Amino acid sequence: MPKFILDDKEIEFTQGQTIIEAAKQHGIDIPYFCWHPSLSVSGNCRMCLVEVEKMPKLVIACSTIAAEGMVVHSQSQKTIEARNAVMEFFLINHPLDCPICDEAGECKLQDYAYQHSVGESRFVEEKVHKDKRVPLGPLVMFDAERCISCSRCIRFCDEIAKDPELTFIKRGDRVTIVTYPGEELDNPYSLNTTDICPVGALTNRDFRFQARVWDMSDTKSICIGCSRGCNSEIWVRNNEVLRLTPRYNEDVNSYWMCDHGRVNTYKFINAEDRVKGPFIRKEGNLIQVSWEEAYSQTASKLKSFNKDEIAFIASPFATCEDNYVFKKFAQSIIGSKHLDFMRHVDPNFGDDILRKNDTTPNTLGCELLGISPNKSGLNLEGIFNGIKQKKIKAAYIIEDDLITVNPELENIFTELDLLIVHSTNFNRTTSIADVVFPSATYAEKNGTFVNFQGRVQRIRPAVASIDVDRAVDGLSLSRLDKFGTKYDSWAEKNKRDAKSSWKILTSLSAFFNNKFKFNLTEDVFDEISKNIKAFNKLDYDVIGEKGILLENINKEQSIKV
Amino acid sequence: MGVKKREKDFTVWERIYIPEIVKGLSLTLKSMFKPKFTMKYPEEKFIPSASYRGRPVLVMENNGEERCVACGLCSRVCPPLAIEVQASETEREKERYPEKFEINMLRCIFCGFCEEVCPEEAIVMSKDYDLAFTNRADAIYGKDKLLVPVNQLYDRIEFLRQYK
Ligand code: SF4
Ligand code: SF4
Ligand code: SF4
Ligand code: SF4
Numbered sequence: 001m002p003k004f005i006l007d008d009k010e011i012e013f014t015q016g017q018t019i020i021e022a023a024k025q026h027g028i029d030i031p032y033f034c035w036h037p038s039l040s041v042s043g044n045c046r047m048c049l050v051e052v053e054k055m056p057k058l059v060i061a062c063s064t065i066a067a068e069g070m071v072v073h074s075q076s077q078k079t080i081e082a083r084n085a086v087m088e089f090f091l092i093n094h095p096l097d098c099p100i101c102d103e104a105g106e107c108k109l110q111d112y113a114y115q116h117s118v119g120e121s122r123f124v125e126e127k128v129h130k131d132k133r134v135p136l137g138p139l140v141m142f143d144a145e146r147c148i149s150c151s152r153c154i155r156f157c158d159e160i161a162k163d164p165e166l167t168f169i170k171r172g173d174r175v176t177i178v179t180y181p182g183e184e185l186d187n188p189y190s191l192n193t194t195d196i197c198p199v200g201a202l203t204n205r206d207f208r209f210q211a212r213v214w215d216m217s218d219t220k221s222i223c224i225g226c227s228r229g230c231n232s233e234i235w236v237r238n239n240e241v242l243r244l245t246p247r248y249n250e251d252v253n254s255y256w257m258c259d260h261g262r263v264n265t266y267k268f269i270n271a272e273d274r275v276k277g278p279f280i281r282k283e284g285n286l287i288q289v290s291w292e293e294a295y296s297q298t299a300s301k302l303k304s305f306n307k308d309e310i311a312f313i314a315s316p317f318a319t320c321e322d323n324y325v326f327k328k329f330a331q332s333i334i335g336s337k338h339l340d341f342m343r344h345v346d347p348n349f350g351d352d353i354l355r356k357n358d359t360t361p362n363t364l365g366c367e368l369l370g371i372s373p374n375k376s377g378l379n380l381e382g383i384f385n386g387i388k389q390k391k392i393k394a395a396y397i398i399e400d401d402l403i404t405v406n407p408e409l410e411n412i413f414t415e416l417d418l419l420i421v422h423s424t425n426f427n428r429t430t431s432i433a434d435v436v437f438p439s440a441t442y443a444e445k446n447g448t449f450v451n452f453q454g455r456v457q458r459i460r461p462a463v464a465s466i467d468v469d470r471a472v473d474g475l476s477l478s479r480l481d482k483f484g485t486k487y488d489s490w491a492e493k494n495k496r497d498a499k500s501s502w503k504i505l506t507s508l509s510a511f512f513n514n515k516f517k518f519n520l521t522e523d524v525f526d527e528i529s530k531n532i533k534a535f536n537k538l539d540y541d542v543i544g545e546k547g548i549l550l551e552n553i554n555k556e557q558s559i560k561v
Numbered sequence: 562m563g564v565k566k567r568e569k570d571f572t573v574w575e576r577i578y579i580p581e582i583v584k585g586l587s588l589t590l591k592s593m594f595k596p597k598f599t600m601k602y603p604e605e606k607f608i609p610s611a612s613y614r615g616r617p618v619l620v621m622e623n624n625g626e627e628r629c630v631a632c633g634l635c636s637r638v639c640p641p642l643a644i645e646v647q648a649s650e651t652e653r654e655k656e657r658y659p660e661k662f663e664i665n666m667l668r669c670i671f672c673g674f675c676e677e678v679c680p681e682e683a684i685v686m687s688k689d690y691d692l693a694f695t696n697r698a699d700a701i702y703g704k705d706k707l708l709v710p711v712n713q714l715y716d717r718i719e720f721l722r723q724y725k
Pocket of ligand 3: 617635638639640641642643644664668669670671672673674675676
């Protein structure tokens with residue numbers, strides 16, 4: 001491998017790599033604004049200037065290709081002076097907006113103003129004033145004064161979203177960003193521009209002014225918007241989810257996620273219509289009851305049916321663990337053969353960037369776990385017909401609002417003598433259910449999803465509930481969480497009485513023979529990895545933060561064996 | 562030998578006590594005619610100088626709006642986590658304002674850090690030390706109790722400009 005010298009260290013690089021790329025690979029940070037590992041090189045911010053021996057002037061590290069034997073200084077007197085000068089220029093017209101700017105706390109300009117600037121301005125004239133609140137699109141707000149003209153947002157629209165919508169107009173200190181005439185920044189990926197904007201010029205209108213970044217905790221999770229399963233981060237304050245941001249994973253979503261995933265997949269968690277505990281229908285109304293009563297009543301109701309009269313409908317929205325225990329409950333506790341799940345496909349949702357037509361996170365997981373009827377059992381269609389013909393008298397559905405998806409099912413399900421539902425929120429399916437258990441959302445539990453590529457990925461609890469304690473169960477803590485007492489509104493707020501479906505089923509199994517012995521999600525996954533071939537040899541540590549392709553595991557295995 | 566001796570033995574004069582009592586009483590008597598320093602609180606109240614750090618309050622402009630832009634810096638710097646701010650957007654020129662601003666007066670330690678960090682001169686220490694509650698909920702002061710018209714706070718603001 002060819003080598004060059006950076007700050008007296010020998011660094012290996014691959015042919016064609018730029019200095020900044022090679023440096024980053026070796027953990028050396030050269031400061032930059034406009035460069036982005038996934039975008040084309042623009043070279044306009046001049047922040048990454050470095051000194052290269054035998055070159056007459058400083059060069060920009062983002063567009064200078066590394067060459068054998070090059071001697072580069074990123075910390076020399078000359079470079080540092082140049083950086084300070086660049087920062088001074090940036091700050092000339094930058095408004096003192098940090099107190100009202102959402103970017104504060106995760107702003108490159110702020111960070112570099114500490115690291116690479118003398119901290120004093122010699123500019124005493126009036127700053128240039130521009131428009132402060134320009135809605136560029138339904139989700140993105142633009143503050144022209146804060147823009148440092150790095151062009152990242154423009155390049156993102158052109159190159160990643162493949163929908164050119166933004167451009168620069170004017171020149172010099174009056175340069176600004178606009179959408180093309182008649183256009184809006186409304187591509188399905190528009191909010192990524194707010195992530196990559198190095199300053200607070202582009203902000204997320206969905207999150208605008210909701211919280212300061214240093215007041216939130218962040219938890220690594222997976223988007224449930226479609227079967228891509230973009231790696232995401234859940235940001236929580238006062239036990240309330242306030243925003244989702246993409247988490248880098250080159251094999252799944254790179255640095256991006258779509259706007260649907262970002263704004264439409266968390267509001268139900270904070271919603272008022274969450275199921276607040278177990279409910280049982282008594283004299284026509286759903287009445288909240290204790291967990292004990294809910295379990296014993298449900299068990300005795302189930303026992304009053306013949307095993308072939310009960311149908312089980314699993315869910316591609318639920319984790320592998322939930323589906324596995326559900327299947328086990330159906331087959332080994334009840335002994336029913338009728339087990340299936342509904343697929344959710346929206347032919348208009350997918351594209352060739354990230355979005356997939358399958359709008360659930362775990363369809364492949366359900367398939368791999370064998371969520372399908374036994375030989376003589378009924379599939380989904382068969383179950384619906386069976387209900388019509390009164391062969392099926394009871395149904396157990398987890399985490400899927402089937403009636404909202406297909407309103408015709410309402411008439412069918414009302415024929416049932418018993419409908420048990422696990423649901424996070426009250427919806428059309430719970431409105432005709434006889435028993436409703438409150439299931440935890442993906443932000444309140446541990447578990448795994450398998451995305452369309454066959455990659456197992458983990459979700460973790462970000463929101464505390466009565467079942468999951470923030471400190472005891474090791475959730476990530478914000479500054480406030482660490483010091484809250486039970487008298488502080490932020491410490492006890494929004495704790496809901498909801499449990500993972502597998503936990504509910506495990507407790508319910510105690511009312512039958514051969515009750516389950518799962519205590520932790522890990523126990524369930526352990527059994528999955530033993531019993532289901534595709535998951536052999538896997539555990540949560542192996543899955544890690546970036547997930548793992550099931551195929552690879554099996555390949556490694558076949559090599560080992 | 563190991564016999565302990567007193568440092569000083571009382572003289573006969575001292576031992577009869579009467580002169581000492583007379584001395585004490587005369588001091589009391591003298592003080593009765595000197596100017597008083599105590600006050601009959603709560604009928605009479607102490608009005609502190611501008612340097613006094615009473616409970617923190619929010620400055621309300623003459624048009625009834627708060628100066629605060631809900632930046633949350635006071636909440637960040639507050640050592641006992643007494644301040645909770647929820648920002649929101651307004652149509653006004655200053656686009657951000659505190660939809661909710663609460664100080665938990667049971668937590669506040671009157672350090673004045675919030676006043677010091679505020680970029681808007683929007684939170685200042687007042688002269689109010691009259692704080693009594695009978696339950697925890699009453700100790701949480703919302704915007705209704707925190708907002709004080711700017712003309713009642715001029716001397717503190719003047720003090721800050723001079724010495725901060
Ligand atoms: S809006 Fe942000 S990303 Fe776009 S050019 Fe300006 S600073 Fe760069
Ligand atoms: S592409 Fe799919 S998984 Fe990724 S953010 Fe959008 S909805 Fe979520
Ligand atoms: S005076 Fe100190 S303790 Fe009281 S609210 Fe301000 S920063 Fe917090
Ligand atoms: S520091 Fe000042 S402007 Fe910021 S939230 Fe506190 S009072 Fe408001």
